[in-house]
Amino acid sequence: MSQVIHHEDHYDAEGSxxxxxxxxxTELLLFGGLFLIYSVYRYKNPDAFHLAAQELELFGGLFLIYSVYRYKNPDAFHLAAQELxxxxxxxxxxxxxISSMTIAMSTTALQKGQKKxxxxxxxxxxxxxxxxxxxxxxxxxxxxxxxxxxxSEHMKTTLSQGEILFFGLYFVMTxxxxxxxxxxxxxxxxxxxxxxxxxxxxxRPSLLENAGLYWHxxxxxxxxxxxxxxxxx
Amino acid sequence: MENAKHHIVPYRTxxxxxxxxxxxxxxxxxxxxxxxxxxxxxxxxxxxxxxxFLVLTYFMHLKYDRPYIRIxxxxxxxxxxxxxxxxxxxxxxx
Amino acid sequence: xxxxxxxxxxxxYLEYQGKYKGLLGWITSTDHKRIALLYMFSMMVLFIxxxxxxxxxxxxxxxxxxxxxxxQTYNAFFTVHGxxxxxxxxxxxxxxxxxxxxxxxxxxxxxxxxxKLNLISWYVYILGAILVISSVLFGxxxxxxxxxxxxxxxxxxxxxxxxxxxxAFVLGFSSVLTGLxxxxxxHRLRAPxxxxxxxxxxxxxxxxxxxxxxxxxPIVGITLILVALERIFGIGVFDPALGGDPIxxxxxFWIYSHPAVYIMILPAMGAxxxxxxxxSQKHIFGYKAxxxxxxxxxxxxxxxxxxxxxxxxMSNTSQYAFSILTFLVAIxxxxxxxxxxxxxxxxxxxxxxPFYWAVSFIFVFMIGGLSGLVLGALxxxxxxxxxxxxxxxxxxxxxxxxxxxxxxxLHYWFPKMFGRMYxxxxxxxxxxxxxxxxxxLYGPMFYLxxxxxxxxxxxxxxxxxxxxxxxxxxxxxxxxxxxxxxVNLFRSARNGAPAPVNPWNGKTWEWTVPSPxxxxxxxxxxxxxxxxxxxxx
Numbered sequence: 072m073s074q075v076i077h078h079e080d081h082y083d084a085e086g087s088x089x090x091x092x093x094x095x096x097t098e099l100l101l102f103g104g105l106f107l108i109y110s111v112y113r114y115k116n117p118d119a120f121h122l123a124a125q126e127l128e129l130f131g132g133l134f135l136i137y138s139v140y141r142y143k144n145p146d147a148f149h150l151a152a153q154e155l156x157x158x159x160x161x162x163x164x165x166x167x168x169i170s171s172m173t174i175a176m177s178t179t180a181l182q183k184g185q186k187k188x189x190x191x192x193x194x195x196x197x198x199x200x201x202x203x204x205x206x207x208x209x210x211x212x213x214x215x216x217x218x219x220x221x222x223s224e225h226m227k228t229t230l231s232q233g234e235i236l237f238f239g240l241y242f243v244m245t246x247x248x249x250x251x252x253x254x255x256x257x258x259x260x261x262x263x264x265x266x267x268x269x270x271x272x273x274x275r276p277s278l279l280e281n282a283g284l285y286w287h288x289x290x291x292x293x294x295x296x297x298x299x300x301x302x303x304x
Numbered sequence: 305m306e307n308a309k310h311h312i313v314p315y316r317t318x319x320x321x322x323x324x325x326x327x328x329x330x331x332x333x334x335x336x337x338x339x340x341x342x343x344x345x346x347x348x349x350x351x352x353x354x355x356x357f358l359v360l361t362y363f364m365h366l367k368y369d370r371p372y373i374r375i376x377x378x379x380x381x382x383x384x385x386x387x388x389x390x391x392x393x394x395x396x397x398x
Numbered sequence: 399x400x401x402x403x404x405x406x407x408x409x410x411y412l413e414y415q416g417k418y419k420g421l422l423g424w425i426t427s428t429d430h431k432r433i434a435l436l437y438m439f440s441m442m443v444l445f446i447x448x449x450x451x452x453x454x455x456x457x458x459x460x461x462x463x464x465x466x467x468x469x470q471t472y473n474a475f476f477t478v479h480g481x482x483x484x485x486x487x488x489x490x491x492x493x494x495x496x497x498x499x500x501x502x503x504x505x506x507x508x509x510x511x512x513x514k515l516n517l518i519s520w521y522v523y524i525l526g527a528i529l530v531i532s533s534v535l536f537g538x539x540x541x542x543x544x545x546x547x548x549x550x551x552x553x554x555x556x557x558x559x560x561x562x563x564x565x566a567f568v569l570g571f572s573s574v575l576t577g578l579x580x581x582x583x584x585h586r587l588r589a590p591x592x593x594x595x596x597x598x599x600x601x602x603x604x605x606x607x608x609x610x611x612x613x614x615x616p617i618v619g620i621t622l623i624l625v626a627l628e629r630i631f632g633i634g635v636f637d638p639a640l641g642g643d644p645i646x647x648x649x650x651f652w653i654y655s656h657p658a659v660y661i662m663i664l665p666a667m668g669a670x671x672x673x674x675x676x677x678s679q680k681h682i683f684g685y686k687a688x689x690x691x692x693x694x695x696x697x698x699x700x701x702x703x704x705x706x707x708x709x710x711x712m713s714n715t716s717q718y719a720f721s722i723l724t725f726l727v728a729i730x731x732x733x734x735x736x737x738x739x740x741x742x743x744x745x746x747x748x749x750x751x752p753f754y755w756a757v758s759f760i761f762v763f764m765i766g767g768l769s770g771l772v773l774g775a776l777x778x779x780x781x782x783x784x785x786x787x788x789x790x791x792x793x794x795x796x797x798x799x800x801x802x803x804x805x806x807x808l809h810y811w812f813p814k815m816f817g818r819m820y821x822x823x824x825x826x827x828x829x830x831x832x833x834x835x836x837x838x839l840y841g842p843m844f845y846l847x848x849x850x851x852x853x854x855x856x857x858x859x860x861x862x863x864x865x866x867x868x869x870x871x872x873x874x875x876x877x878x879x880x881x882x883x884x885v886n887l888f889r890s891a892r893n894g895a896p897a898p899v900n901p902w903n904g905k906t907w908e909w910t911v912p913s914p915x916x917x918x919x920x921x922x923x924x925x926x927x928x929x930x931x932x933x934x935x
Contacts, residue, residue, distance in 0.1 A: 086511050086586040092373060093578045096380045097616045103384045104620035104650055108635060110388060111395055111646055157333065164329055172322040175313070175363040182312045222632035232634070232641025239633035239640075243624070280365075287364045294355045297329075298348035302336040383613060383700060390701055390719065391649055397713035 084277045091281035095288045098251070102292050105244050109299060112236045119233020124303040156210075160301030163206050164293065170199035171290040174259065174283045184273050186266065193263050193279075196286065200256045207249050211242075241300055248292055255289045258282040311368045321362045328355045408916030410817065428513035429917060431815075434499035436520050441487055441495065442884075444527060448482035449877065451475050456839070456873040459866050462858050472856035473542035474557075478534055480545030481562060485569045486527055488800045489658055492665035493576055493611075494523070496807050497604045499815060501580060503908040504598050506589025506926070508918040511582035515575055523572040529565030533558045544854060546655070549636035549647035553628040560626055567622045570615045573661070577611030580604050591926030598906045598932045599682065602689050603668025606696040610657045610664075614700070618654035621647065645710050652703035660699040662796055664692060666803030667734055670756050673810050674738050675933040676904040677753040678745025682933045684737045691730035698727040708779045717776055724774035731767055735760060748902065751825040755806030758833055762802060766795025769844065784854075787847025793840045805829075805883065812887065813901045817914040818894030821886055828883035835876025842869045905933050 113120050177192035218225030221242050226235050262282040265271040271278045332351040336344050361367045366374050408414075411431040418426050424436065455475050458465045467475070498516065502509050510516050534540045537558030543551055547566075552559060584605045588597070597605075625647075627633050634640030636647045675682045682688065704712060704720030738760060747753070769791040772778050782788065812820050842865040847853075851862045858866065900909040911919055928934060 083511070083586055086582050088369075089373070089585060090512060090578060090582050092376065093581055093612055096376070097574050097578075097612055099380060100384065100613055100616035101620050103387075104617045104653075107388055107391060107650070108624075108646060111391065111643070112635075112641070114392070114395055115643075116641065161329065161333055165326060168322060168325045168329065171359060171363050172318050175318045176315050179313055179315055179318070221627070227640070235634050236641045239635050243627060243633060243635075284364055287359055290363075291356055291359055294359070295349075295352050298332055298336070298345075298352050302332060302348050303345075380613065387653060387700065390704075390716075391653075393719050394645070394649070394704070394712040394716040397715040 082275060082277075084275075084280075087277045087281060088284075091284050095284060098288055099291075102244070102247070105240070105247070106295065106299075109240050109244070112233070112240065113299075116231075116233025116236060119231050120237050121303055123230070123234035123237035124300065157301050159206060159210055160297055163203050164297045166199050166203050166206075167290045167293050170196045170203075171287050173199070174286045178276065178280050178283055181266070181271070181276050181279055182273050189266060189279075190263060193259055193266075197256055197259055197263075200252055200259075200286075204249060204252060207245065211245075214238075244296060245300070248289070248296060251289050251292070255282070255286045258285050313362070313365070313368065317362060321358050325355050325358055328358075407921050408918060410912065410914045411917050412817070412914050414917045426517075428509070428517050430498045430502055430509050430513065430516060431915065433516050433520055434495050434497075435815075437490065437494040437498065437523070440520075440524060440527070441490065444482055444486045447531075448479055448487060449880070451479035451482070453873055453877060455479065456870040458856050459858070460870040461866075462860055462863060464856070467856070469856045470539075470542060473544075473854070474534075474540035476854055477541045477544050477562075478530075481530055481541075481566065484545055484658070485530070485566055486523075488662045488796055489569075489573055490523065490576070491662065491800055491804060492669060492807065493580065493604055493607055493661075494520075495804075496600070496669065496811065497576070497580060497665060500811065500908055501583060501601055501604055502587065503911060503915060503919050504601050504906050505584065505587060505592055506907055506920065506924045507583065507587035508920065508923070510579050511586055512579050516579055519572045519575040519579070522568060522575065526565045526567075526569030526572060529561045529568060531565075533561035533565065537561065546651060547622070547625060548651075549625060549628070549642075549644045550638065552625050553636070559629060563622045563626050567619055570619050570622075573611045574615050577608035577615075579608075581608040581612065584608075589923050589926060593926075595686075596926055596928070596931050599671035599685070599688055599692075600665070600668035600906075603664040603671075603692050606692045607661050607664045610661050610696055610699070614654045614657035614661075617650060618658075621650040621654070645707070645712065648707050648710055649703070652706045653700075656703035656706065657696075657699050659796065660695055662800045664695065666759075666800045667692070667731075669803045669807040669810070670738060670759055671734075672904075672906065673752050673756045673806055674741050675935075676810075676902050677748045677750060677756070678742045679748060679903065679935050680741055680745035680933075681930075681935060682737065683740035683743075684733075685931050685933070687733055688737050691733045694730040695727060698723065698730070702727050705774050705779070708776060709783045721774055721776050725771065728767060728771055728774075735764060750809075750902070751820070751822055751829060752806045752810035752902075754826060754829050755802050755809065758829070759799065759802040759806060762794050762798030762836070766791060766793075766798050770795060782847055784852055785847035786843040786851045786853055789853050790840050790843035790847060793843070797840075798836070805832075808887070810902070811908070812890070813897030814908055814911075814913045814915070816891045816894075817897050817912075818890055818892075819897050819901065820890035820894055824882060824886035828879050828886060830879070831882060832876055832879030835872050835874070835879050838872025839869050839876050840872070842866070842872075905935065 173192045174196045177189045177196070180186075180189040180192060214220065219238055220226075221239060226238060230238075259282050262271060262279045265278055328351050332348050335347050335351075338344070360377065366377060411429055414423075414429075416423060416427070424432055427433065454467070455472065458467050458472055458475075498510070501507075539557040541555075541557050541559050541562045543555060543557075543559070547559075547563065552563075584597070584601055624633075624635050628636055632640070634642050636642040636644055638644060671682060671688055702720055702724045704716055705724045708717055708720070738756075769787070773782060773788065773791060809820060809825060812818075846862050846865050846869075849862065851858050897913040899911070899913055901913075902909070907924060908915075910924070
């Protein structure tokens with residue numbers, strides 16, 4: 072005897088929202104473990120962390136300053152260098168904050184039935200996310216060029232243990248965060264596709280709302296990463 | 305199951321929240337330029353917490369959701385803080 | 399309460415043929431009952447592997463010195479035995495099999511909240527298992543760190559750690575997704591009239607367990623990733639040479655792995671809380687107390703992890719704090735034992751196989767729990783840490799706890815799941831053999847630990863010899879009991895007497911649907927109309 076069961080369309084917006092929040096909790100705890108490690112090592116190596124953060128700026132600034140300016144005095148260079156890398160971090164922070172606003176606005180637009188505006192806002196979010204990743208790529212590239220990368224001999228021979236830990240955590244945490252930005256972008260693109268083909272709309276907004284929640288999570292993590300790595304002077 | 309049409313947040317609200325977030329960001333950059341020792345970290349983290357609160361409450365819609373989700377979020381944060389505090393029972397007193 | 403007709407409009411979940419036929423129909427099914435069986439059969443295979451490893455270890459320990467294997471092999475044996483038993487058997491254990499099968503039916507739903515995610519969880523589980531097994535079969539030697547993967551050895555050892563580490567990570571994902579699914583299911587899919595205060599106790603424990611799975615697993619996830627990164631890149635986060643703290647690894651590992659034991663035991667307690675009222679034909683004593691103690695165990699369980707680390711080098715303050723918290727977390731467990739015993743008091747006891755398992759569960763669980771208090775006391779712990787006493791403790795409480803509850807649940811719900819009755823004589827014989835073997839296998843380890851025999855060593859001093867012989871003999875009797883139990887269940891699934899809808903006169907909703915249940919469980923979603931909670935006789 073053969074029977075095919077036809078399931079009615081089980082659309083439960085509240086249920087899928089809870090599901091996404093629960094998943095977000097796991098991501099919070101995942102990064103939470105890293106923040107725990109950061110807080111322990113910063114507590115144990117406060118000066119090394121300060122020093123490393125300054126070097127982070129120094130190396131970043133070194134390259135940029137050299138390529139932009141030809142002549143300067145050491146103090147101005149140092150100062151500019153510090154400002155420059157905090158600047159990159161701040162720019163990235165602003166980028167993510169704006170992108171959070173745009174994706175939030177897109178849910179309003181969807182509910183109002185403003186399909187074109189919804190899609191525009193989503194594209195803006197994705198573009199901002201990509202710019203963030205490009206900035207990150209250059210930031211990391213600069214460090215690699217100066218011998219600052221996980222397991223580098225240069226670090227082991229020239230830096231103190233606290234500084235090595237700082238950079239280890241820096242790469243792991245910003246790297247894992249960048250991976251999550253990628254995931255978030257993919258989710259938004261999937262939602263984009265589903266809106267264009269009509270499966271996501273004002274009466275069935277969950278995919279966009281949940282993609283938005285995930286994106287805000289990525290923003291939340293950066294909100295804490297920024298002061299902990301870029302605002303130690 | 306209810307299919308309640310939930311509250312539509314105006315664009316303006318999101319814009320104001322962004323402005324508040326940017327303000328907090330610039331304040332935290334400014335105050336960390338001042339050497340206050342331990343207070344610098346605390347200040348930066350307090351501002352980061354304010355920013356998180358704004359993102360959670362408005363962008364992530366918690367203000368407009370039913371209370372049990374807020375309770376869950378608060379519970380998760382508190383649990384995490386408790387775990388950090390207990391871990392520091394080790395490191396603070398070694 | 400509506401009782402649906404045993405002659406359902408639908409075909410049973412075992413016989414249903416949808417788009418795909420045969421085995422393909424099973425591994426593509428999103429039916430929670432089929433997924434439960436998929437888990438059950440995969441876990442059975444893996445359990446046999448883990449048990450054989452255990453038997454191998456006991457065989458090595460039947461005499462001092464080298465008996466059948468080198469020290470390095472013994473290290474590999476106890477490592478893989480632990481990884482399989484912990485990550486693939488007892489953590490998924492009851493939720494994946496009985497949670498999946500029973501939860502929707504017990505709350506009056508047709509399936510879980512996210513059926514496709516449920517199937518994906520099983521695939522993820524299989525992938526994790528394959529990764530771990532591959533670490534044994536390929537590469538530079540089977541992992542030898544113990545299932546605890548302690549740093550710095552876990553990133554210094556030349557053995558094949560990465561597949562094992564990634565395998566454990568992937569298995570964690572499966573656990574998280576199951577927990578997520580169950581939490582949403584319980585929030586959203588309870589039938590009309592089934593309020594939280596009418597929810598049966600097994601679903602309550604699945605709810606608490608789901609939160610632990612959700613919130614604790616990511617911590618070990620990130621920790622394992624960091625060990626992998628340490629092996630590949632040398633970032634230094636746990637390497638003392640680069641400023642890292644190995645004790646921080648232990649903190650992070652146990653921040654998950656202690657709550658993990660509550661993942662193991664809460665659903666077990668939930669199953670026992672279902673079985674005892676049914677076989678006492680009496681309402682559960684203190685429903686509210688059991689619910690509150692379930693949540694209390696889940697909550698306080700997050701704060702006791704340091705009791706695995708008393709001798710590691712933590713601060714004294716830390717040691718005191720964890721010891722006190724450990725004693726506190728024992729209280730809600732004890733409350734449950736009182737509730738179970740009080741339920742049986744003046745009940746009309748129906749002495750059947752599940753009841754034997756439930757009562758022996760209480761016995762071994764108490765021994766395990768009380769020995770935990772011994773270990774939680776700082777002065778005793780200094781002496782007993784890393785001895786055979788610890789091994790006895792966790793086998794009594796995990797194998798004794800989760801294991802016995804699993805067998806209790808298996809016999810209890812067997813008629814419902816397979817539509818047939820098992821043979822009670824063989825079932826009880828199996829239980830007797832298993833119980834005697836279990837006590838003979840693990841009991842002596844308490845003594846050996848107190849006398850100073852270390853754990854994870856393949857050799858020992860001559861004075862420990864006779865107790866070890868008893869222990870190894872116990873392992874053979876116990877495994878023989880397991881064989882009897884499994885053969886009986888397999889044969890009964892094929893040839894057993896057809897099972898009625900409600901063979902035990904249970905009161906929860908799974909006893910109102912046909913045995914075995916139809917594909918969507920109910921022809922019509924029931925409505926909970928009783929004024930009282932479940933278990934009213």
